[in-house]
Amino acid sequence: MRKHLLALGAALALTPCLMAQKIGVINSMSGPEAPIGENITNGIKLAEEDLKKKGVNVQLVWEDDTGKPQISMSAMEKLATRENVVGVVGPYTSACSNAVAKLAEKYKVPLLIPAAAKEEITRQGLTHVFRMNAPADKYASSLIDAAASLGKPKTIAFIYENTDFGTSTSKTAKDYVATKGIQVVADVSYPKGSADYRSTLAQIKSKNPDLVFMVSYVADAILLMRQSREVGLQPQAFLGAGAGFTTVEFAKERAISDNVISCTQWTDDVNWPGAKDFGARYKAKFGKEPTYHAACAYASMIIMAETAKASGGDRTKTRAALKSGKWNGVMGEVKFADYDGFTNQNNHQMLVQQIIAGKYETVLPAQFATKKAIYPFPKWK
């Protein structure tokens, strides 16, 4: 009898470890943001496999927000109250993340945002909201620092989509160039999905800026560069901040994408532990190059799941462990710190890259560089 009781006790004590950790995922799996959302989905799927190998059992609850904040919010409500998840990884876009962040705080559910850029998300003192990627100000400052170190730009033109991501990235960029003595000669926002940016670009061309700073998602990035070539916009450098300028589709359009400078959170040639291996396995499994979103999502899921397991599936303990923990993996060193008004923000090192001969090559910082930067931008053919 006593033996049986002991066994039962042992079994009970073991259950929290064996029990699958229930973790929510909110992502844009359909809708206009789906092409990038797919990277996040794949990254998380790869993480799920690796976790299983490590003996961390996770049960993922997937929610599709279709890129709309209101759907994202109802997904969060469901995950927090009905599904009772330990933590949530996601959502993708800034607008969705910002909406969901406040709910995470309300329901006291640890939320780890993998790849949303808007700064405010981690600047509201929300204790349950963590972010893996570097926020928008880092995009802007690393790109402008790169341009300033390569040449002597005096003027800059901004063109960005009028969404949370576009306006917040370019706002910080504008504040940053002011401190560098670079003059803003054009400042244009556009509604995404327009067919024709020629008139706007012609207007920017008439100002003859040294730098053109663009913030766009995938399709618009290609359209903007095509039409820049059409109207003959010829700055010293095209700086593409974020999403649209760091995709394989964009690099494939060599006639218009070569020599565009962008920055990214991650590439597979960086020497962070496991980065190369992650890139290779991702390509083998999904037949596509991973974007930084995939790596961010992968690292986020690994950290969330391991922390949740170590905390026995308890939300409060998970939150505390995320706050105090330190990791080193595909995303380099990760620590959720409080600095410059940010709360629980990973101070991530951005990589500046340039498309050279149809391939993304890291050009800055020097210790990660694979090629030397081409500057100024060559004349359009």
Place this chain on the structure above:
Amino acid sequence: MAVFLQSLISGILIGGVYALIGIGLTLIFGVMRVINFAHGDILMVGMYLTYMIFTLLGIDPFVSVLITFPLMFLFGGFLQKVFINRVLDALAQNQILLTIGLGLIMSNTVMLIFTSDYKILSTSYSSATIKVGGGVSVSTPLLISFLITAAITAALYWFLLKTDTGQAIRATAQDRDAAQLMGINVKRMSIIAFGLGSALAGTAGALISPTYYIFPQVGSVFTLKAFVITVLGGMGSVVGATLGGVLIGITESMSAVYISSGWKDVVVFVLFLLVLLFKPSGLMGKSRT
């Protein structure tokens, strides 16, 4: 000045394609009094058709219009015969629900087949330009598509004005019952009208695809635009839709430069409201009693 000319030219060129979309919608409305909410999705189908023909058969998007047009005509005729004809006498909201439903089925089917990835159709001339001088350049693909649009519109006018079938379509549009009493097969005219409308939308899709991008939800952008154009020009008026399309193209382009890119839609809708306020039946529309 260069900026002004540049935006005027791109406005007119892009407006030409808008006009083609608008004409298709107005034709369908004129003949059947059915507001086709699937119009943008039909355009999207045209885009994917062009994309397939280009990637699988290697036929240039502009040449493939010759294939796209008849195929989309058949597709439209099929939709009309199988679905729309059944609700012609039903309540307006039932017709709207049917076309919205058809649109949803189209976009989701395409999403299942092609996934939601953006497709970019890159031709050798996708970003080619013709320099006009004075710092103004004209996008080659846009110019070609404008010329094709103009040719199609002219052919359509000729068809509607000079041929027997064209006159029968116009008669059906004017008064369905009277046309039927005169011995016109109105059901058949409806099929032709819907087929033509779809073919025009599909062609517009084909013409935009070398310069735009293709994804399953692209239709909604153009459905809304087609409405504004059609209502602005006067529901059912082909001339009005042509005028409306070019007008919207120029307005978008000009307001992007002189007001702000982010406000161009607002300018378009304010213009739209003003026209409705002073001429409720649209620019070329006849008021109905």
